[in-house]
Amino acid sequence: MSDIETIPADPATSDALLQTGALTDDQARLVAEHQARTGQSFDQAAVALALATEEDVALARQAVQGSLALQLSPSSSISEEIxxxxxxxxxxxxxxxxxxxxxxxxxxxxxxxxxxxxxxxxxxxxxxxxxxxxxxxxxxxxxxxxxxxxxxxxxxxxxxxxxxxxxxxxxxxxxxxxxxxxxxxxxxxxxxxxxxxxxxxxxxxxxxxxxxxxxxxxxxxxxxxxxxxxxxxxxxxxxxxxxxxxxxxxxxxxxxxxxxxxxxxxxxxxxxxxxxxxxxxxxxxxx
Structure with missing residues (x-):
């Protein structure tokens, strides 16, 4: 069993592949569906479906943890100007x-x-x-x-x-x-x-x-x-x-x-x- 499956991820980085845009929209949809069925984290589900490797997840989590901006969330909703x-x-x-x-x-x-x-x-x-x-x-x-x-x-x-x-x-x-x-x-x-x-x-x-x-x-x-x-x-x-x-x-x-x-x-x-x-x-x- 892989490390990603046995070691719980920090909730802030459990969907690092999604946060960093490492998957296509179609791949992300497949992962989300598998996640809903299995209860795995997003990253675990991506590895289970062979859409990412453990190394991909590690790199994505490193990017998230190393980003000042990703630690913050938008303070309010997007303006109606969009x-x-x-x-x-x-x-x-x-x-x-x-x-x-x-x-x-x-x-x-x-x-x-x-x-x-x-x-x-x-x-x-x-x-x-x-x-x-x-x-x-x-x-x-x-x-x-x-x-x-x-x-x-x-x-x-x-x-x-x-x-x-x-x-x-x-x-x-x-x-x-x-x-x-x-x-x-x-x-x-x-x-x-x-x-x-x-x-x-x-x-x-x-x-x-x-x-x-x-x-x-x-x-x-x-x-x-x-x-x-x-x-x-x-x-x-x-x-x-x-x-x-x-x-x-x-x-x-x-x-x-x-x-x-x-x-x-x-x-x-x-x-x-x-x-x-x-x-x-x-x-x-x-x-």
Whole structure:
């Protein structure tokens, strides 16, 4: 009899394979059904079905125990701003699903892993688009990471009910966490993990321009099909241009009756100068 079957797991890590997204949705469903029949833990059931090895479980548990973020839970429910969940039949949700289709065809399908979402002016709704697009991608089984790279005025934590003082990108960049995986909130939604901005820090531009950010991005991108980085408006600072330059791609958001065409044109030129390819633009019409 295996160690996993004879040694009870810590309840916090008894479903480590599920928490770390190590199984596909179909595999997780089979494991859950077997778990219900046998009374085993999720990890024990996965091993019993030969969908994971003891080594897989050990590695998953190590990842869970080593993660600052996985020790925390969202502090409240997910905001109704995620309209692809709260109002899936609305025109806004349909538009976001169309955007998802375009992103899959033109970006993910081409093997590209990440892009920044930014607006030319504050209030464009970049966070709304980034969060909903990430949720929409996760709904079709794409393993998605949403990163709040707006270290000045973050919103992703509030949208997903995450403690704003909990670990996040700033925790890693300021070297309070040694690995970027430690600030990932895994499976906030099925197939969707989140790195919030984290506690406020000084010098965000310097932190995002440093080698540590590039290294962290490289590590995280190996683990997800696509990563979306929410960034601040470019009329206030150059953070978005820095992030987009590291990722190589950007999605531009403009709000109807709020942004001027010239603002968008200038932003597109700035992104190109920062060596980021603009993969598309979104005219945001949310209230």
């Amino acid at each position: 309209v692809v969940i709260s109002d899936p039949a609305s025109p806004r949700s349909e538009s976001l699903r169309l955007l998802r289709t375009q992103i899959i065809a033109q970006h993910v399908g081409a093997g590209r892993r990440a892009f920044a979402v930014t607006g030319a002016t504050d209030g464009a709704g970049a966070s709304f688009i980034a969060a909903n697009l990430a949720a929409a991608l996760s709904q079709v089984g794409i393993k998605t990471l949403l990163v709040d790279a707006n270290l000045r005025n973050p919103r992703i934590d509030a949208i997903f009910g995450i403690d704003p003082n909990g670990p996040g990108l700033s925790t890693y960049l300021s070297m309070e966490a040694n690995r970027p995986e430690r600030v990932v909130y895994a499976n906030v939604l099925p197939n969707l993990s989140v790195v919030p901005a984290g506690p406020p820090v000084g010098r965000p531009q310097e932190l995002l321009s440093g080698a540590r950010f590039r290294t962290g991005v490289d590590i995280l991108l190996r683990q997800y099909d696509v990563a979306i980085f929410d960034t601040p408006a470019t009329n206030e600072n150059a953070d978005a241009l820095t992030v987009a330059g590291v990722l190589g791609y950007a999605l531009v958001v403009a709000r109807r009756n709020h942004a001027y065409l010239k603002d968008v044109q200038v932003l597109t030129q700035q992104l190109t100068s920062s060596r980021a390819t603009v993969i598309g633009s979104v005219l945001n019409d949310y209230d």
